[in-house]
Each structure stands twice: as C-alpha cells, then as structure tokens.
Amino acid sequence: MTEPRFMAGDRVRTTTVDPPHHTRLPRYARGQVGEVVEVQGTWPLADERAQGLPDARVEPVYTVRFAAEDLWGPPGGHWVQVELWESYLEVVA
Amino acid sequence: MSGQHSNSEIAVRVRGLEERLIGAGLTSDEQLDAIIGRVSSGSPAHGARVVARAWVDPAFRERLLADGNRGLEELGFSLSSGPQPQRFTVVENTPTRHNVLVCTLCSCYPIALLGPSPSWYKSEAYRARVVREPRAVLAEFGLELPGDTEIVVHDTSAESRHMVLPMRPDDTEGMDEAALAALVTREGLIGTAAA
Numbered sequence: 001m002t003e004p005r006f007m008a009g010d011r012v013r014t015t016t017v018d019p020p021h022h023t024r025l026p027r028y029a030r031g032q033v034g035e036v037v038e039v040q041g042t043w044p045l046a047d048e049r050a051q052g053l054p055d056a057r058v059e060p061v062y063t064v065r066f067a068a069e070d071l072w073g074p075p076g077g078h079w080v081q082v083e084l085w086e087s088y089l090e091v092v093a
Numbered sequence: 094m095s096g097q098h099s100n101s102e103i104a105v106r107v108r109g110l111e112e113r114l115i116g117a118g119l120t121s122d123e124q125l126d127a128i129i130g131r132v133s134s135g136s137p138a139h140g141a142r143v144v145a146r147a148w149v150d151p152a153f154r155e156r157l158l159a160d161g162n163r164g165l166e167e168l169g170f171s172l173s174s175g176p177q178p179q180r181f182t183v184v185e186n187t188p189t190r191h192n193v194l195v196c197t198l199c200s201c202y203p204i205a206l207l208g209p210s211p212s213w214y215k216s217e218a219y220r221a222r223v224v225r226e227p228r229a230v231l232a233e234f235g236l237e238l239p240g241d242t243e244i245v246v247h248d249t250s251a252e253s254r255h256m257v258l259p260m261r262p263d264d265t266e267g268m269d270e271a272a273l274a275a276l277v278t279r280e281g282l283i284g285t286a287a288a
Binding site for chain 2: 061
C-alpha cells in the first residue's frame with residue numbers, strides 16, 4: 001500500500017504535463033489549484049495500464065474539488081469534482 | 094450473446110471484430126459473454142429501488158452514504174463482479190446542494206447497476222457543457238434550480254462510479270417503497286432531473 005501524500009483539506013495543483021499516452025487527467029483540469037475532498041483508495045495508474053505495462057504503479061486516487069471560476073472564469077458559482085491519481089498532483093507552495 | 098448476432102450488416106461487422114480480437118488472443122467468447130451479461134443485468138429500476146429504500150429507512154440511508162458498495166450488497170446488487178471491482182458512492186441532494194454526474198473523458202457510468210447510459214450522457218455536448226454551465230444544461234432538461242442552490246458536478250475520471258440520491262418528493266408520506274421507486278427516473282439518478 002502506498003501511503004497517501006495528501007489528505008482531505010490539502011490544496012493541490014494539477015500538473016501541466018501533456019503526456020504522449022493515455023491519461024485520466026482531463027485537459028480542462030490541468031495546471032489548476034483545487035482542494036482534496038477525499039482519499040478514495042489506491043488503484044493501478046491508468047496511464048501505465050493503458051500502455052499494457054505489466055506492473056502498473058499502484059497509487060492513491062483523490063477526489064479534488066475545483067471552483068468553476070478558477071476553471072472557466074466568471075461567473076462561476078459551482079464546483080467541479082475530479083478524481084485524480086497522485087502522479088497528477090503537486091504540492092501548492 | 095457474442096457469436097449469436099442477427100444477420101444485419103452491423104452485426105456481421107461486430108462479429109468480425111470479435112473474431113479478430115479473439116484470434117489475437119486479446120479476449121474470448123466467454124469473457125465477452127460475461128461482459129454482455131453484466132451490462133444486460135443492469136437497470137435504472139435497480140437504482141430506483143436503492144433510492145426508495147434510502148427514503149424510507151434512515152439507517153440504511155446512512156450506511157449507503159458511508160459505503161455505497163455495502164449499501165448495494167444489502168439489496169443484492171454489486172459493482173464488484175467485473176475485471177476489477179468498482180468503488181461505488183452515492184451523492185446526496187439536499188435543499189441547498191444539487192449533484193450531477195458526467196464523464197468528460199469518455200462515458201464512465203455504473204452500468205452493472207443501472208444498465209447502459211443514455212445516449213445524451215455520451216454526447217460531446219453534454220460532457221463539454223455540464224462541467225462549464227451546469228445550471229443552463231439542467232434548465233434545458235427542465236430542471237430549474239433556485240439561484241442559491243450549490244451545484245456540484247462530479248467528473249467520473251477514475252475507478253469510482255456514482256449515483257445521485259434525489260430528494261424525496263413532497264406529498265409522498267403515504268406511499269410504500271414500491272410506489273416511491275416508481276417515482277425515480279434514470280435522469281434523477283444522474284442528476285439531470287429532480288427525482
């Protein structure tokens with residue numbers, strides 16, 4: 001089991017990396033700051049499973065909440081929750 | 094089932110694809126049949142039964158919201174039969190918060206519980222717009238929410254699957270569980286309708 005790097009309430013930034021392979025980090029949520037709502041559990045990293053790698057890394061998956069205004073600009077007014085593997089996330093300094 | 098398609102052009106093409114995949118060692122008729130069986134066993138009526146039970150049984154409701162998989166299993170349903178068990182959560186609508194589901198990347202959906210997703214759920218228009226302007230999209234579905242209702246859009250981007258628990262409609266105090274379940278629609282379980 002991988003010990004989760006983040007916990008509920010932590011602010012995290014999503015990576016801006018645009019990988020040359022399958023990923024489950026939606027483009028609209030890249031390079032955005034959000035708040036961890038929940039640690040869901042651990043799953044094999046989708047990016048590596050999709051490449052048929054035999055031993056895909058198993059990582060924590062987090063529910064991360066983004067303010068609509070951060071993603072799309074005004075008027076905002078709603079939340080978007082995205083479910084993200086740990087590799088997609090960085091610490092917000 | 095696989096291998097038993099009617100003689101239409103699309104069925105012939107599907108079977109041709111199946112045979113190529115089986116020939117390449119990527120799958121088998123047994124695996125395909127198992128998947129088709131899982132998909133075929135799902136129905137919005139199953140979700141409606143879960144909702145109706147949650148409406149009449151507060152203790153079940155608490156257990157369901159705390160652990161969706163265990164709540165399903167209490168009623169004889171499961172999302173654990175596939176190649177990898179799917180985590181299941183139920184998100185609760187309240188007078189101040191409304192939830193709506195989407196999969197912007199493809200069309201992830203709790204198929205084994207609810208059956209195939211509606212075609213609009215897979216459409217690019219819904220997937221692109223509901224994360225950006227949910228209030229407008231919901232209004233197009235005929236759901237006008239109060240201006241101060243908090244909207245949470247859940248993008249199903251990993252290995253969890255979700256279902257919305259709608260609010261119990263007013264003036265249903267005298268209804269039994271079966272009558273209540275009949276009030277729940279597939280749209281209500283996705284969050285594009287009130288119930």
